[in-house]
Amino acid sequence: MPSNVEPLIRARGLTKRFASFTAVDTIDFDVHPGEAFGFLGPNGAGKTSTMRMIGCASPVTSGTLHVMGMDPAIKASLIKARLGVVPQQDNLDTELTVRENLLMYARYFDIPRQIARSRADELLKFVQLSERANSQVESLSGGMKRRLTIARALINEPEIVLLDEPTTGLDPQARHVIWERLYQLKRRGATLLLTTHYMDEAEQLCDRLVVMDRAKIVAEGSPRQLIERYSTREVLELRFPDDVRAGLNGQLDGLAERIEELPDRVLLYTVDGEQALEQIHMRAIPLESALVRRSTMEDVFLRLTGRRLVE
Amino acid sequence: MIRAIRLVQRNAIVYRRIWRGSIFVSFLQPILFLGAMGLGLGSLVDRGNSSLLGGVSFLQFLAPGLLAATCMQTASFESAFPITGKMTWYRNYDAITATPIGIGDVILGELGWMAARLSMVASAFMIVLVGFHVPRSLLALLAIPAAVLTGLAFSAPIMAFAATRKTGGNFNGLSRFVITPLFLFSGVFFPISRLPLRLRMIAWFTPLFHGVELVRGLTLDRLQSPDWIVHVVYLIAMLVVGTLLSMRTFRRKLRA
Numbered sequence: 279m280p281s282n283v284e285p286l287i288r289a290r291g292l293t294k295r296f297a298s299f300t301a302v303d304t305i306d307f308d309v310h311p312g313e314a315f316g317f318l319g320p321n322g323a324g325k326t327s328t329m330r331m332i333g334c335a336s337p338v339t340s341g342t343l344h345v346m347g348m349d350p351a352i353k354a355s356l357i358k359a360r361l362g363v364v365p366q367q368d369n370l371d372t373e374l375t376v377r378e379n380l381l382m383y384a385r386y387f388d389i390p391r392q393i394a395r396s397r398a399d400e401l402l403k404f405v406q407l408s409e410r411a412n413s414q415v416e417s418l419s420g421g422m423k424r425r426l427t428i429a430r431a432l433i434n435e436p437e438i439v440l441l442d443e444p445t446t447g448l449d450p451q452a453r454h455v456i457w458e459r460l461y462q463l464k465r466r467g468a469t470l471l472l473t474t475h476y477m478d479e480a481e482q483l484c485d486r487l488v489v490m491d492r493a494k495i496v497a498e499g500s501p502r503q504l505i506e507r508y509s510t511r512e513v514l515e516l517r518f519p520d521d522v523r524a525g526l527n528g529q530l531d532g533l534a535e536r537i538e539e540l541p542d543r544v545l546l547y548t549v550d551g552e553q554a555l556e557q558i559h560m561r562a563i564p565l566e567s568a569l570v571r572r573s574t575m576e577d578v579f580l581r582l583t584g585r586r587l588v589e
Numbered sequence: 590m591i592r593a594i595r596l597v598q599r600n601a602i603v604y605r606r607i608w609r610g611s612i613f614v615s616f617l618q619p620i621l622f623l624g625a626m627g628l629g630l631g632s633l634v635d636r637g638n639s640s641l642l643g644g645v646s647f648l649q650f651l652a653p654g655l656l657a658a659t660c661m662q663t664a665s666f667e668s669a670f671p672i673t674g675k676m677t678w679y680r681n682y683d684a685i686t687a688t689p690i691g692i693g694d695v696i697l698g699e700l701g702w703m704a705a706r707l708s709m710v711a712s713a714f715m716i717v718l719v720g721f722h723v724p725r726s727l728l729a730l731l732a733i734p735a736a737v738l739t740g741l742a743f744s745a746p747i748m749a750f751a752a753t754r755k756t757g758g759n760f761n762g763l764s765r766f767v768i769t770p771l772f773l774f775s776g777v778f779f780p781i782s783r784l785p786l787r788l789r790m791i792a793w794f795t796p797l798f799h800g801v802e803l804v805r806g807l808t809l810d811r812l813q814s815p816d817w818i819v820h821v822v823y824l825i826a827m828l829v830v831g832t833l834l835s836m837r838t839f840r841r842k843l844r845a
Binding site for chain 2: 296382386
């Protein structure tokens with residue numbers, strides 16, 4: 279992104295403190311128009327707090343935050359009018375039907391009824407819920423509720439869509455439907471801001487992302503760049519029988535650029551996984567299993583924090 | 590602030606599904622109460638000295654008191670569970686305040702809806718009262734807004750409380766230890782002058798007493814000039830304080 283384009287969101291020294299702990303600690307980032315920008319990190323890293331500050335739902339403790347050039351502390355209503363928010367937990371109106379949820383939400387934005395109706399029908403089609411338009415919300419599956427929440431966030435044709443863990447808790451099929459819809463949204467030029475603790479989600483959807491850990495940003499870049507910078511092209515995952523593992527004593531040295539010892543397996547970071555595996559066979563080290571795979575965001579996270587990216 | 594109307598619209602859409610049953614209850618309840626207590630019990634009471642009731646029948650004395658108390662009960666109930674639900678269980682207010690609607694709009698909107706609901710309840714009640722020949726003059730029409738104000742005075746602080754709750758457990762206590770004693774001792778069934786002095790003083794300071802006196806004075810066209818001002822000011826003060834408290838508790842929940 280060229281730096282002369284005015285960013286849609288600009289944070290400098292952004293900090294959120296609660297009584298006893300710091301949720302977000304002096305972070306800086308810019309989000310540019312049309313970008314899909316991600317916050318990747320484990321639970322408690324400060325992703326949601328950052329999103330809530332951008333969504334004007336949580337006051338900034340210190341630092342500056344500008345959303346579409348405006349300060350959330352003074353122009354909350356104006357900012358919110360141009361945002362779409364998909365919260366971590368669905369908060370659909372369970373006393374209304376699927377379609378009523380969209381129509382009523384449109385009223386909160388003062389969208390005239392006629393426009394609201396046509397947008398609601400369009401969005402129901404977009405999230406593949408047209409057939410359920412008159413269903414009660416409670417009768418929907420988790421994936422459907424999520425899609426309805428996304429449709430609801432789009433009712434005001436927002437310039438920025440905030441998605442807080444859009445696919446957490448969904449089964450793989452439902453996740454893929456949502457990824458596909460978000461990808462469509464991105465292609466239409468929407469700016470997406472999403473948090474996730476799934477590395478595949480970050481790789482699928484984000485043009486650029488920051489890795490957060492313990493309230494700080496620890497790395498920033500495109501998924502590709504981050505993998506190049508903090509990992510290798512391939513990873514060889516090895517599992518050994520217990521007695522073999524105990525007696526390894528540096529037998530793997532020199533086989534890879536970097537070796538990560540996890541409780542259950544050993545990771546070899548290397549340009550060519552197959553070649554490294556061949557060498558292990560040549561050295562006649564007994565293996566339980568071996569897997570060569572492409573490097574992922576999880577490897578980046580592991581490298582950056584020394585911890586696995588799980589809850 | 591005009592945005593508050595959206596909350597009223599939202600609640601009206603939900604109410605539309607249950608309005609028939611709800612209106613039916615609004616008529617049935619006063620008919621049952623006034624039938625049993627007004628006519629039945631009243632026939633015993635009226636044998637005694639009616640000057641203690643201000644020269645009216647027990648039915649006429651009781652009916653406006655019940656009107657005020659019914660508004661209190663409706664407001665207390667509908668400001669408790671539904672608010673906790675929208676705040677904590679279903680997080681509707683998170684969704685609503687993610688739009689240009691602010692926290693103040695939410696609170697005003699809920700109070701506005703409550704005013705609409707109480708108007709329905711009070712109007713149905715007044716129609717029943719006319720059927721029982723209770724009102725003495727057209728002034729009785731003003732008893733409707735007076736009863737609505739009584740309900741709102743309870744709605745606002747209960748909303749503030751409900752916003753802080755995680756479960757509905759405390760509402761049983763509210764009903765048992767606040768609403769029911771008020772219902773029994775605030776001059777609905779007998780003039781508080783019949784109570785021992787100390788209890789009478791306590792009764793005077795309770796909000797329902799002022800609502801009952803105001804609604805009764807208007808219905809029976811016997812308002813005393815400085816008294817009614819005290820009643821109105823008391824109820825409005827409670828509404829204002831409750832609304833400010835709601836601002837506090839809602840903000841604490843929604844803007845952490």
